[in-house]
Amino acid sequence: MSLHRILVLMGRDLSICPRSPIILWLFAMPLLITFFFQVVFTNLFDSEPVLGIYTSQESVIADSLIACDGIRVISAEETELAEMVENGAVDAGLILRDSFEDSVRSGARPELQYLISPEGSPAGSAVILLLVLDELRSLENRKTPLEIIVISPDEKQDLPLSERIVPSTVLVVMIICGVFIPAFMLVDEREKGTLAAVLVTPVTTGEALLSKGLLGFCLAMPITVFTLVLNGLSGFDMIALLVCFAVGTAVCNCIGLIYGTVARSAKSLYTMVKSLNIILVAPAMFYIFSGWPGWVAKLFPTYWFMDPAYRVIMHNAHLPDVLGSLAVALATVILLGFVVVFLGRRMQNRLTEA
Amino acid sequence: MISSVIDVRDLHFSYCDVEAVRGITFTVSRGEILGFLGPNGAGKSTTIKVLTGQLSPGSGSVSILGKALARDDPEIQSRIGVCFEEKNLYNNMSARENLKFFAGLFGMKGYNPDALLRRVSLIEKADDRVSGYSKGMRQRLMIARAMVNDPDVLFLDEPTEGLDPVSSRSIRELILEQAQKGTAVLLTTHNMREADELSDRVAFICEGRIHVLDTPDNLKLKYGHRTARVKISEDGTVRQETISLDKSDAGDKLKKLVEHEGLLTIHTEEATLEDIFIRITGRGL
Structure with missing residues (x-):
């Protein structure tokens, strides 16, 4: 595993981001989603009573x-x-x-x-x-x-809908970006055949996958924080929240890599994202609609980083209060990492057999 | 000093139940160009994929530069160059960016691609996006990319497929130039003329097996027929006669025809690799 090669791969991906309409769309997404929710649930641009x-x-x-x-x-x-x-x-x-x-x-x-x-308010x-x-x-x-x-x-349940929706908005943005960026970058390279060209250089499959995952992490984290700022959330333990975001983004990146290794084309990736992302963002619904039974949310893998983040934002929880849930999320990252390694090998075979 | 840069012995490879490569054996030496000739599905590209570490060999032994081949081996892969049949360049980057990026993957810091871009006549378009390139320009860039690390072994999969004669010629010149520098080249092609012109040796591969492996001249001598085609004008009509030069009476027949008043043209012909391929494998390309 060479850090230099991983950085070269990431550098290329970062340099082409401004030329990729999909990535540009992901950058614009926090604005659009915030705008949408503000219009629907609150008074847009009203910072004063x-x-x-x-x-x-x-x-x-x-x-x-x-x-x-x-x-x-x-x-x-x-x-x-x-x-x-x-x-x-x-x-x-x-x-x-x-x-x-x-x-x-x-x-x-x-x-x-x-x-x-x-x-x-x-x-x-x-x-x-x-x-x-x-x-x-x-x-x-x-x-x-x-x-x-x-x-x-x-x-x-005492909070108005307009306040309950804000952390959910931030977490939904994190999930979409965290999953979609590595998945899209991987599928795009597979479809164009450039991944095959990269893999006949000293770059290993593991390095290629890790570079996409890290790219997803490096882009999804700032986009999530930007969404947080855009929604005017403040007054909580920022370090604890960033830890929640980091663990959550890592889970999403692993899921994104799984999507990217499984999907055969961009078209099948979009179908996958449309049909499966509802499962990933489902726990957010339990905060928006607080009457739903909370135990059901725990069945979803994303709950284990969404709930700590929600508790930090809305109930001013600190890192020790959410460590248990974050440990489950970290275990999920390790488990998903093994799945990515297995699927990465399968993808390489499919890539060359095509 | 390694005599054989590529050494393949009894290589087998199967895609599920389909055996694509059935026990092939060959070697390629330093500075040698080996042409792999065969129809679609013969096993040429699969062999290249195994040799470049994209596929794990099913059975048999493969060594590149004296080292047993393993998948994802950075040491071997840093010394090979691969030009794919598919034009898999980064189209949203320029030629310069493409080459710099790949040089970075080979750990070449501060790499300047200008000399290579000049060699493939792309220096003037070096900063244009590849998406605006013609097919010939892309292919030249593909070759340049394969040579970015100045490889000891070069794998070229159909490097001139679908190109105009001018582009094909410039690519052939590049390949010869690289071989003269000591690079071992494994070239797959359908184009028999190209193989004849470039290859030091050719291997006829069909249905996963190498049917024959020799120099083009030896193959022509061994399997070809030399003929002379003579056109004669007689009683207001043109007659054509074909004389086999391998027969004992060929000299007398030719002498007789040369002395004929109505002699129009004499052309000697030798067998092409394509004729020999068909004769040996029983099928065309």
Whole structure:
């Protein structure tokens, strides 16, 4: 096994990446997937809380909130506002009826209709609520008339769909890139006959396969981290997460090499990816649809790195908390490594017998 | 000093139940070109695949450069060059990039491919992508790639297949040049003229067996018939006569015809390798 030859092979593959439409597509995929999920599940590009307001007449509170920095205010009709709150177009909705501000000024305690979106950001709605309370205090010139209780969600079923989907998005990107890059590069070389040309040089089959696997690792890792950044995830043990990603990418690379050694052509690889990748990304569905029985997810090999990553991102777990699952994932890498060696030999025979 | 660079003894190889190579034996010396001639499916390419380590020999012994052949042996593979029948170049890279990449696989750091590109007349298109090359240019690059490590043994599988005469000639010149430098060349081809022109010895292979192995001249002497074809004008018509030069009365017959007033042309003909192949194997190419 020569490191020099592996690096030469990887260098060539890296140099042609910008000329390969498939690889370019994989680089663009985090943007596209993030865009898609943001559009579907959240408000695209909304980094600041969004408040929808209905006022039946001129309102001092509404004017003050509109002038506030750090939040965006959308005026809407009452029925329209209810819909916006429901579908997550705004984080919260405020309904100010005719007599509300006069009642507050007169010292009465009128009912405030403040609607929190189930699909919006809890942090956003809390920020907006504080601002509303501040405006009420100004209007009334006395202490806050409401008691605020902030409940920090720590169970995944308590998290809104828009938050549960983000780590799943990152992990799905990792699986697709980690599997597809080595598989595609291998099948492409086999189909064009260039692998046969490489294998009559001092390069061994093992070196050729390892170079494709490492290439997949070196490309899938940054793409995954980029997706993480793109989705604005932060505030967790980054080292633990990178370890989860590294182990997960290694599992995916081995699966990719298995695909690449088994598939006879790019066409059969696409068919394989389309039909089998659903099995690989299946555990992500258990986080999106939290009502599904969790034990079923454990049957999938990708669960053992997806679950640790999910726990680090969503529940701020640390490396010692997830070592057990990662050990299972590492054992999977070793097992899959043996399968790759066996299939690599078979592939070499098929390559020359063709 | 190794006398035989390639030494194959009683080599057998089977694809599942089909025996593609059935006990062939031959040697190739340093600087020698051995032409492997045979029809499709004769076992030529399979033999090359075994000798280049792509397939493991079923039985028999194979040694390259004095070393017993093993699959995935970097030591032997660093000293051989292979030109495939299929044009398996990296089309999205330039000729220069292709050669530099392969030189890197042979551990040649800082390799400059210009001299080799000049030799195959590709220096002016060295930075163009291979996808824009003509068939002849690609084939020349294939040969250059096979020679990038200045190999001791060169395996050429149908190197001029489907090329125009000009491209074929330039490739033949390259092969001869490489052999003159001391490289042992194993050449497979359907083209008998090419084999005749290039090969020091030729092996006729059919159905996995070598039927005969000798120099082209010896084969022609042994199996061929020398003839003279004479055209004579007589009573306003042209008559053609064929005289076997191997017969005892050939001299008298020729003398008589030369003295004939109506003599138009005399052409001597010798048997081609193709004729001999058909005669020996009982089938054409």
